[in-house]
Amino acid sequence: MMRGLYTAATGMNAQQTNIDMISNNLSNVNTTGFKKSRANFQDLMYQQTRQPGTPNAQGEEIPVGTEIGHGTRMAATQKLFTPGSPQSTDNPLDLVIEGDGFFEVVRPDGSTAYTRDGSFRQDSDGRLVTADGHPLQPEIYIPEDATSVSITSDGTVSAQMAGESEPNQLGQIELVNFSNPAGLNSEGRNLYTETVSSGQPMIGVPGEDGFGTISQGYLEMSNVKVVEEMVDMITAQRAYEANSRSIQASDEMLNTANQLRR
Incomplete structure (x- = not known):
């Protein structure tokens, strides 16, 4: 099974959480003293097939290695205590x-x-x-x-x-x-x-x-700025769509492989 299917799925889950945070911020735009939240993400572990500095067949040092990431996850939700108006x-x-x-x-x-x-x-x-x-x-x-x-x-x-x-x-x-x-x-x-x-x-x-x-x-008043939240929402939506396209591309590649005949 292609690794990219699961990697892109973590990206879709992350952007869904991002939309959840943005939705909560927007729903509290008129809440007295409300402080908006921000989702912080970090990349997942990497599969290293070759370590940097590994010698090649001639004994020369390879300057860069080979590593493949496995996506992203939410690391924390952070309250931003900037003052409201x-x-x-x-x-x-x-x-x-x-x-x-x-x-x-x-x-x-x-x-x-x-x-x-x-x-x-x-x-x-x-x-x-x-x-x-x-x-x-x-x-x-x-x-x-x-x-x-x-x-x-x-x-x-x-x-x-x-x-x-x-x-x-x-x-x-x-x-x-x-x-x-x-x-x-x-x-x-x-x-x-x-x-x-x-x-x-x-x-x-x-x-x-x-x-x-x-x-x-x-x-x-709350420190939520509607324009900023809307821009963040558009960015999250486009990132979600990009990850879904990665899943679709992986699926099409698998379909092509399944159609191979001797």
């Missing part, structure tokens, strides 16, 4: 991180997760929570009689209370960062969790020690 919402509880960092939230089972989605709101107790009800850490409570809420670039939360001339400070928003954000585990629902590859979480104040600042009344 901020969008004005005029909602005082919408926050965007301008720079590096994540918001820390607590899930119902008590585990910690991290997000770039700053679309917060109040629960029945006045806590700042995500759309799924996960409270922001450290917890911030907004009193019922607060007439306005102000959040500065360093994460200081203040509220103007009815009948008072000076605003009251309610708390401090902290950010979390990792030495390797691409190593975080994507949990869905705009949440990430820590892994061994991501490193330990580093907690800090917005605007200090390399952490980004916070802007109130904005949300970070």
Whole structure:
């Protein structure tokens, strides 16, 4: 059986995975804080029929060898944490991180997760929570009689209370960062969790020690660029077609061999 049939099949499988990644990116083009993924591929093992440097019959050294590859495979899927464009919402509880960092939230089972989605709101107790009800850490409570809420670039939360001339400070928003954000585990629902590859979480104040600042009344849109994804999709489709043509050519060669007669 011709080796090229299986080699081209690995190429078709790789491009199918590539299309899967592109489709997910495009489907989340309007997801707040979404970070696009990229499929990384690597070539498979090679069959070497002659090693470089092997002496020929005359004892001379052969400068190059003979090796035949066996296709490609997906090596990893990588999250790209380039910033998305901020969008004005005029909602005082919408926050965007301008720079590096994540918001820390607590899930119902008590585990910690991290997000770039700053679309917060109040629960029945006045806590700042995500759309799924996960409270922001450290917890911030907004009193019922607060007439306005102000959040500065360093994460200081203040509220103007009815009948008072000076605003009251309610708390401090902290950010979390990792030495390797691409190593975080994507949990869905705009949440990430820590892994061994991501490193330990580093907690800090917005605007200090390399952490980004916070802007109130904005949300970070996804970093997906539709035009780039469409170009990547066309490239993947053409590569898929080229690999299918290789299979067709191999099949035609086998058919020709089968038609040989003595």
